Amino acid sequence: MVAAAVDQVRSLYRTLLIYATVSILIFGAGLAEFAYFEPFGQHSGLKVHIVGVYQYDPEHKTTIGPDSNSFPRTVVFAAVVDWPSLPKDIVVDARWYDSFSNVVGGVGPGKPDQLASQTIVPVHVTPPFHHMLPGHYTFVVQRYAGGVPVEVLGRRIVLVER
Amino acid sequence: MGAAISARGIKPRPHRPPRYTLAIAITVALIAVLVASSILNYVYLDTVAGRTSLYGLLSIAVIALGSFTGIRAIVGDPAERGRQYRRAGIFLGLAALAWLLLVDVIVFTDSAGPRIAVICALACVPTTAFGMLILRALDRNETEPWKLVLLAAVWGGVVATSLVIWAEGLWQAIAIRTLVPGPGLDVSTAFSAGILEEIAKGCAVLLLFLVVRNEFDDVVDGIIYGAAVGLGFNFMESVSYMTNLYAIFSPEGLGTEAAGFQWYARQVLGLFFGHATYTAFVGAGIGIARQLPDMRRKVIAVIAGFVIAIAAHFSWDAWLGAFPIDKTFEIIEIHMRTLIITGPFTAALLAILFVGLHIEGQALADQYRKEAALGTGAILPEEISILMNPWPRFEQRVRALRRGGLRAYLLVARLQSAQIDLAMERWHRERNELDTPPEADDELRRRVLALRQELLAALSGR
Numbered sequence: 330m331v332a333a334a335v336d337q338v339r340s341l342y343r344t345l346l347i348y349a350t351v352s353i354l355i356f357g358a359g360l361a362e363f364a365y366f367e368p369f370g371q372h373s374g375l376k377v378h379i380v381g382v383y384q385y386d387p388e389h390k391t392t393i394g395p396d397s398n399s400f401p402r403t404v405v406f407a408a409v410v411d412w413p414s415l416p417k418d419i420v421v422d423a424r425w426y427d428s429f430s431n432v433v434g435g436v437g438p439g440k441p442d443q444l445a446s447q448t449i450v451p452v453h454v455t456p457p458f459h460h461m462l463p464g465h466y467t468f469v470v471q472r473y474a475g476g477v478p479v480e481v482l483g484r485r486i487v488l489v490e491r
Numbered sequence: 492m493g494a495a496i497s498a499r500g501i502k503p504r505p506h507r508p509p510r511y512t513l514a515i516a517i518t519v520a521l522i523a524v525l526v527a528s529s530i531l532n533y534v535y536l537d538t539v540a541g542r543t544s545l546y547g548l549l550s551i552a553v554i555a556l557g558s559f560t561g562i563r564a565i566v567g568d569p570a571e572r573g574r575q576y577r578r579a580g581i582f583l584g585l586a587a588l589a590w591l592l593l594v595d596v597i598v599f600t601d602s603a604g605p606r607i608a609v610i611c612a613l614a615c616v617p618t619t620a621f622g623m624l625i626l627r628a629l630d631r632n633e634t635e636p637w638k639l640v641l642l643a644a645v646w647g648g649v650v651a652t653s654l655v656i657w658a659e660g661l662w663q664a665i666a667i668r669t670l671v672p673g674p675g676l677d678v679s680t681a682f683s684a685g686i687l688e689e690i691a692k693g694c695a696v697l698l699l700f701l702v703v704r705n706e707f708d709d710v711v712d713g714i715i716y717g718a719a720v721g722l723g724f725n726f727m728e729s730v731s732y733m734t735n736l737y738a739i740f741s742p743e744g745l746g747t748e749a750a751g752f753q754w755y756a757r758q759v760l761g762l763f764f765g766h767a768t769y770t771a772f773v774g775a776g777i778g779i780a781r782q783l784p785d786m787r788r789k790v791i792a793v794i795a796g797f798v799i800a801i802a803a804h805f806s807w808d809a810w811l812g813a814f815p816i817d818k819t820f821e822i823i824e825i826h827m828r829t830l831i832i833t834g835p836f837t838a839a840l841l842a843i844l845f846v847g848l849h850i851e852g853q854a855l856a857d858q859y860r861k862e863a864a865l866g867t868g869a870i871l872p873e874e875i876s877i878l879m880n881p882w883p884r885f886e887q888r889v890r891a892l893r894r895g896g897l898r899a900y901l902l903v904a905r906l907q908s909a910q911i912d913l914a915m916e917r918w919h920r921e922r923n924e925l926d927t928p929p930e931a932d933d934e935l936r937r938r939v940l941a942l943r944q945e946l947l948a949a950l951s952g953r
Contacts (some may be wrong), residue, residue, distance in 0.1 A: 337850045338782045341710055341843060342792055345779055348772075348839055349795035352802030359678050359809055366675030402742065426672050430812075458743050469672055478671050486667070491602075491738060 377483035378411035399488040407451035412441040420473040428464030514701035602738040611733040618758040646695035647723025654691040681808035685801040693773035710847035713778025721766035729757040764833040772800040803836040858914035869939040
């Protein structure tokens with residue numbers, strides 16, 4: 330009876346080790362995914378010049394006022410990118426992410442020359458909402474390789490106040 | 492192991508086993524993290540939260556120093572001094588918990604104001620209580636003391652959340668400023684949540700294992716304590732998400748829906764398919780380690796438990812985005828993604844739990860029979876079938892209630908508990924898992940017999 334009980338605990342131990350092995354495979358899958366979307370050796374040293382983030386007038390498609398890091402939720406805002414600050418032979422895009430990691434605006438991907446007419450990159454109010462949701466919004470200009478973004482060339486984080 | 496503490500809380504011995512040194516080291520490390528967290532709160536949070544955090548910590552430190560210095564100066568008798576130290580320790584522990592709870596309430600729930608925070612918290616109380624009762628029902632052979640299970644839940648809700656807030660915040664701040672947004676960043680965040688939160692929660696189970704060995708018998712106990720820590724953490728996290736999302740969506744008139752969805756996702760759907768499952772794996776590893784003979788396997792089992800818990804937590808956070816919710820089939824998809832991602836982990840945990848319950852039940856039945864065969868009177872042959880199942884045990888208590896009132900009911904409960912303790916002690920001794928002397932078993936027998944006498948007296952009206 331005692332020997333059987335010892336064996337049963339050892340069986341639990343072995344079962345635990347099998348689960349742990351599967352868990353390590355899960356970590357492996359996670360690391361592989363990370364490496365695919367965040368590949369090593371992609372640092373080019375390039376930097377994009379983000380002129381600023383400004384209040385945006387959707388009617389006239391222009392920016393208003395000074396560069397700012399925070400906005401009230403009733404105001405739409407836009408980043409201004411200096412595309413000529415980048416080399417002509419790379420593929421890039423620009424995107425706005427809200428605090429839930431949803432894409433809420435952007436241009437590209439394309440070569441800087443192709444994006445030259447789109448220097449103002451506004452955020453969009455996501456339907457069915459009437460105003461911006463509060464939280465931190467991240468603006469990034471990303472370089473592409475093999476069809477996926479591999480490097481952030483510039484970044485701004487702004488706060489939409491409650 | 493040399494010297495040791497009591498056999499199931501009966502006989503204090505003068506020296507502490509080495510595991511206490513490890514427990515003290517872990518406690519000191521946790522206090523250091525809380526001190527660092529408190530200082531960061533003071534520097535970066537708004538005035539109320541920051542001052543509450545730092546000044547509360549300083550107050551507790553000053554009271555602790557005063558208490559221990561005072562006791563040392565006033566109380567001469569070493570035994571009495573030890574008792575006073577323990578009392579002061581419990582009081583200061585409770586004060587520290589109250590302090591952390593206050594900071595948590597301010598930090599996690601202030602976004603929507605106190606009224607919404609209270610409503611959210613009240614909404615989570617019945618579901619979390621239901622979860623605790625289910626744990627209690629699952630622990631059918633030898634129920635763990637409520638005070639320890641509740642302590643585990645409080646740790647999960649109050650201490651673990653305080654331990655991780657700055658570490659996760661720092662990881663997230665660095666990741667957002669260095670990584671490409673998208674799946675890579677999501678994976679990084681998932682690793683952060685899995686590693687940091689499971690270590691913070693798992694420390695509670697590890698400390699219970701090191702300090703309260705008498706009430707930490709096997710894999711079943713580990714799963715119960717781990718799940719309780721998870722339920723506590725889930726409670727505080729639910730309140731935090733509900734209040735935060737209420738604050739975000741209420742200007743659009745959708746605050747109640749957002750908070751209600753979080754409540755359903757975390758307190759109904761995710762009550763067991765979430766933190767309870769993750770941290771129960773830490774408990775399973777520690778519980779299995781409790782019954783392994785050599786140190787190498789013990790360490791591997793504990794690490795394996797943490798690894799599985801982190802993987803389960805990581806899977807949910809990393810791959811939730813792979814199941815985008817379509818508005819048409821929203822209700823079905825929300826349930827399916829929980830079943831697909833966390834379901835296999837919960838099923839694997841239940842498999843371990845049910846095997847553990849089977850082993851425990853068999854072993855206790857065997858020990859009841861052996862003890863009854865000794866003829867000491869501690870366990871009578873006719874009591875074996877009663878002790879083996881929770882329902883007959885309850886019926887026995889109810890019969891006592893009818894015959895002798897509440898006192899008789901409570902005495903039968905204590906008698907049953909002492910008999911189960913004796914059988915559990917015998918099981919551990921047979922497996923060489925105890926650091927107490929064999930005389931400890933005799934003390935347990937004496938306690939059972941004394942309770943039996945007391946019960947007979949109560950039933951006969953003496």
